[in-house]
Amino acid sequence: MSMGFGGDSIYREIILEHYQHPRNRGTLDPADFTYEDTNPLCGDELRIDVRVQDGHVSEIKFSGRGCAVSQASASILTEMVEGKSLDEVKAIGKDELLDEIGIPVSPARLKCALLGLKVLKAGVYGVDHANETLEDV
Amino acid sequence: MQTTSPTTPALDATAIKADFPILNQPAPAGKPPLVFLDSAASSQKPTVVIEALDTYYREYNANIHRGVYHLSEVATSAYEATRRKVQRFLNARRPRECVFVRNATEALNLVARSWGGANLGEGDLVVFTAMEHHSNIVPWQIIAEEKGARLGFVRVTADGQLDLDSFDALMAQGPKVVAMTHVSNSLGTVNPVKELTAKAHAAGAVVVIDAAQSAPHMAIDVQDLDCDFLALSGHKMLGPMGAGVLYGKHELLDAMPPYMGGGSMIRKVTLEKTTWADAPSKFEAGTPAVGDVVAFGVALDYLTGLGLDNVWAHEHDLVTYALTRLAEVPDLALHGPGADVARAGVVSFSLGEVHPHDVAAILDERNVAIRAGHHCCQPLMQALGLPATSRASFYLYNTRDDVDRLVDGLMDVRRVFHLG
Numbered sequence: 416m417s418m419g420f421g422g423d424s425i426y427r428e429i430i431l432e433h434y435q436h437p438r439n440r441g442t443l444d445p446a447d448f449t450y451e452d453t454n455p456l457c458g459d460e461l462r463i464d465v466r467v468q469d470g471h472v473s474e475i476k477f478s479g480r481g482c483a484v485s486q487a488s489a490s491i492l493t494e495m496v497e498g499k500s501l502d503e504v505k506a507i508g509k510d511e512l513l514d515e516i517g518i519p520v521s522p523a524r525l526k527c528a529l530l531g532l533k534v535l536k537a538g539v540y541g542v543d544h545a546n547e548t549l550e551d552v
Numbered sequence: 553m554q555t556t557s558p559t560t561p562a563l564d565a566t567a568i569k570a571d572f573p574i575l576n577q578p579a580p581a582g583k584p585p586l587v588f589l590d591s592a593a594s595s596q597k598p599t600v601v602i603e604a605l606d607t608y609y610r611e612y613n614a615n616i617h618r619g620v621y622h623l624s625e626v627a628t629s630a631y632e633a634t635r636r637k638v639q640r641f642l643n644a645r646r647p648r649e650c651v652f653v654r655n656a657t658e659a660l661n662l663v664a665r666s667w668g669g670a671n672l673g674e675g676d677l678v679v680f681t682a683m684e685h686h687s688n689i690v691p692w693q694i695i696a697e698e699k700g701a702r703l704g705f706v707r708v709t710a711d712g713q714l715d716l717d718s719f720d721a722l723m724a725q726g727p728k729v730v731a732m733t734h735v736s737n738s739l740g741t742v743n744p745v746k747e748l749t750a751k752a753h754a755a756g757a758v759v760v761i762d763a764a765q766s767a768p769h770m771a772i773d774v775q776d777l778d779c780d781f782l783a784l785s786g787h788k789m790l791g792p793m794g795a796g797v798l799y800g801k802h803e804l805l806d807a808m809p810p811y812m813g814g815g816s817m818i819r820k821v822t823l824e825k826t827t828w829a830d831a832p833s834k835f836e837a838g839t840p841a842v843g844d845v846v847a848f849g850v851a852l853d854y855l856t857g858l859g860l861d862n863v864w865a866h867e868h869d870l871v872t873y874a875l876t877r878l879a880e881v882p883d884l885a886l887h888g889p890g891a892d893v894a895r896a897g898v899v900s901f902s903l904g905e906v907h908p909h910d911v912a913a914i915l916d917e918r919n920v921a922i923r924a925g926h927h928c929c930q931p932l933m934q935a936l937g938l939p940a941t942s943r944a945s946f947y948l949y950n951t952r953d954d955v956d957r958l959v960d961g962l963m964d965v966r967r968v969f970h971l972g
Contacts, residue, residue, distance in 0.1 A: 424917055425913070426910070458925065458940050459909075481909075482907040482909035483906075524913065527909070
């Protein structure tokens with residue numbers, strides 16, 4: 416290897432593991448809500464389908480294509496919200512997801528890392544509200 | 553400057569690199585020096601250009617074409633001197649055929665809005681190619697929509713060249729205007745614009761050439777090409793961001809309405825009516841980027857001092873070397889023309905299933921700067937069936953060592969993604 420990875424590399428095992436072995440990849444038909452969005456900068460595409468039972472996320476699937484950071488963080492996110500109530504999902508902030516990822520994300524990659532959360536929030540709240548609550552995403 | 557050349561006889565890129573402060577900054581701790589492979593997006597600037605900006609603002613900053621005082625005269629004279637440098641650089645017949653704009657995007661919008669607005673009508677055919685940058689697509693779509701004109705597209709072959717049969721078929725329909733890029737910013741394809749211009753003229757069309765990716769790298773002669781309009785960006789050819797050029801044949805420019813209204817572009821203004829100044833002033837409303845234009849003139853001096861033929865030969869050597877080295881990287885697919893045809897110093901590629909953004913991010917950790925994405929060419933990416941690519945582009949300050957650093961970095965990407 417020409418040089419070691421600095422402490423700033425986002426390409427550590429958690430990202431690669433979830434990228435190459437994604438959890439909850441796929442689609443749900445029917446779903447209680449579905450939302451998809453793109454990151455125009457890199458062309459990342461992400462769709463999330465959710466089934467809700469008794470106000471809780473009973474099943475969640477994500478699909479799409481894009482960089483390892485966007486796809487892996489979506490995979491991590493689906494594991495975080497499985498079984499949670501919609502109120503708990505609404506309360507998830509970007510810091511919680513970034514903590515779960517556990518790797519410093521540079522400003523340039525923040526949009527990639529948070530695309531899944533933006534899509535999920537848009538699905539839970541409806542688009543307008545998601546933009547209000549995550550306007551700096 | 554050093555006298556030995558580690559790369560090619562055409563240029564001593566190692567010595568040239570020493571002229572670019574940004575390429576000689578200390579690297580962040582633990583990182584090797586910067587390798588900049590994104591000059592197709594914007595080039596770096598040599599010390600002489602940076603100093604020209606500094607000198608302008610320290611010594612003769614003033615608005616031009618108005619003041620009778622000394623500073624304004626000096627600024628005006630430096631601004632107009634650059635226009636004559638552009639005229640010589642492009643071999644235009646007259647300086648007044650060279651209009652200063654911000655960049656090629658503004659130049660193309662000017663042509664579409666002003667020439668297109670005055671000359672396009674219902675059902676007229678506007679032709680551009682599927683390999684255009686968005687800046688040579690969107691302005692034509694806007695004006696065509698407004699005027700009820702039709703759009704025709706020259707197709708691109710699987711190896712990233714213009715499909716000349718589809719070009720000929722469009723010419724048979726008698727287009728009003730043909731807009732095409734000289735060099736593809738995504739693939740490095742060099743289009744036969746002289747031959748295509750002759751065919752378009754024979755079909756009765758006006759020809760607009762986007763030279764943003766050619767003017768920095770090869771000698772351009774607008775009289776030889778016989779194009780009607782040609783657009784370039786100074787910031788891609790060692791100049792500051794803020795100075796670009798629209799070349800237009802003077803008889804066309806003279807007949808065109810203004811693009812923007814304001815100061816400098818008028819002959820006489822009353823409350824009811826205004827008459828226009830002659831070109832180029834007619835198209836230079838408001839205070840221009842005088843300092844940027846003056847420093848762009850210094851960039852042109854730097855380029856012509858090296859010789860555009862030498863720049864082209866150096867980049868040809870680099871891209872040939874790069875294509876050979878990249879072919880050694882397993883799972884790497886090259887897009888666009890091969891080394892067997894004349895191509896510019898732009899190389900687009902995919903590395904297995906790894907997303908181009910991940911490729912670029914891992915290279916960035918090794919201080920190698922490349923571009924990833926659709927390169928403002930979404931229709932081209934669609935035509936080639938690619939969501940996005942990684943792109944390395946070379947300029948006169950790049951060396952074979954830079955190509956080696958790129959290849960080493962790509963081998964690291966393979967390891968990170970466990971490609972074996």
